[in-house]
Amino acid sequence: MSDASTRDGATSAGSAASGRTYRPGVTLEGVTKTFGTAGAPVVALERVDLTIGDGEFVAVVGPSGCGKSTMLRLISRLSLPTTGKITVFDDTSTKPPIGMSIVFQNHVLLAWRTILENVLFPADMVGESKAPLRAKAMDLLTSVGLADFAGRYPHELSGGMKQRASIARALLLQPRLLLMDEPFGALDALTREQMRVDLEALWLKHRMTILFITHSIDEAVLLADRVIVMSPRPGRIERIMEINMARPRGLAARRDPEFLEKTEEITEIFLSRGVLHGEAH
Numbered sequence: 496m497s498d499a500s501t502r503d504g505a506t507s508a509g510s511a512a513s514g515r516t517y518r519p520g521v522t523l524e525g526v527t528k529t530f531g532t533a534g535a536p537v538v539a540l541e542r543v544d545l546t547i548g549d550g551e552f553v554a555v556v557g558p559s560g561c562g563k564s565t566m567l568r569l570i571s572r573l574s575l576p577t578t579g580k581i582t583v584f585d586d587t588s589t590k591p592p593i594g595m596s597i598v599f600q601n602h603v604l605l606a607w608r609t610i611l612e613n614v615l616f617p618a619d620m621v622g623e624s625k626a627p628l629r630a631k632a633m634d635l636l637t638s639v640g641l642a643d644f645a646g647r648y649p650h651e652l653s654g655g656m657k658q659r660a661s662i663a664r665a666l667l668l669q670p671r672l673l674l675m676d677e678p679f680g681a682l683d684a685l686t687r688e689q690m691r692v693d694l695e696a697l698w699l700k701h702r703m704t705i706l707f708i709t710h711s712i713d714e715a716v717l718l719a720d721r722v723i724v725m726s727p728r729p730g731r732i733e734r735i736m737e738i739n740m741a742r743p744r745g746l747a748a749r750r751d752p753e754f755l756e757k758t759e760e761i762t763e764i765f766l767s768r769g770v771l772h773g774e775a776h
């Protein structure tokens with residue numbers, strides 16, 4: 496459960512060799528979340544301590560029910576911890592953090608709005624004028640490969656295209672914090688691979704803090720600066736693993752010895768915790 500911090504408070508999110516140093520962005524201190532009071536309460540998260548650097552890309556991987564989505568909901572303040580403290584860019588209030596966007600597994604595009612109007616939707620939500628944001632929205636649609644689909648409606652797009660539009664929408668107001676809850680979980684393997692490469696490119700361009708939740712060991716290692724490996728319920732941090740592969744990692748990263756080494760290490764953790772079984776059941 497190492498979470499190295501330097502003396503000036505900056506989080507060291509990489510090895511000395513990688514030279515990555517971040518200021519703290521999101522901090523969880525002794526965070527526990529328990530659901531239900533009568534009968535048998537469910538401890539979804541137990542004593543989680545974690546610092547995510549400002550501008551860092553962190554992935555959380557773990558078995559179903561280990562509290563990954565709970566962690567994301569607590570950081571977004573859609574839900575409050577039972578005990579412990581969560582700080583988001585120095586803010587410890589219980590209001591949704593300013594500058595936060597969320598992307599869920601299933602797109603939440605509005606069927607009656609064009610793709611461009613969907614991408615502009617956050618401006619309506621915060622009462623900003625849309626006109627000055629149109630060029631930005633088009634740029635974002637171009638960067639996710641949807642420039643030609645700005646005038647189409649969601650039902651005219653494939654699942655992957657809809658999820659690209661959701662990501663473009665999440666970036667419209669330049670979030671400082673992007674929470675992604677299994678954003679590629681519903682996509683086919685090829686689309687997923689491409690989305691991963693494209694997300695890395697977007698992150699390298701915008702450098703927002705990303706918390707990316709996934710069931711995929713490969714995806715976590717390929718994308719993140721650090722991978723948080725969760726144990727089965729009650730969800731605890733089992734290991735924090737630094738990934739030092741050079742960026743952009745792109746498709747070639749799958750052949751990097753570090754990719755093989757880290758995915759193997761995480762698989763071993765899950766085997767030892769009974770999350771995975773070497774033999775068929």
Ligand SMILES: Nc1ncnc2c1ncn2[C@@H]1O[C@H](COP(=O)(O)OP(=O)(O)OP(=O)(O)O)[C@@H](O)[C@H]1O
Pocket residue numbers: 530531537538539557558559560561562563564565566710728
């Ligand atoms: N609102 C709720 N009320 C009661 N129990 C809940 C609630 N939300 C989550 N839980 C329980 O908390 C535990 C963690 O759930 P959570 O959704 O965070 O897991 P997860 O790791 O995201 O799972 P998955 O990978 O399947 O999405 C589970 O046992 C779940 O049943």
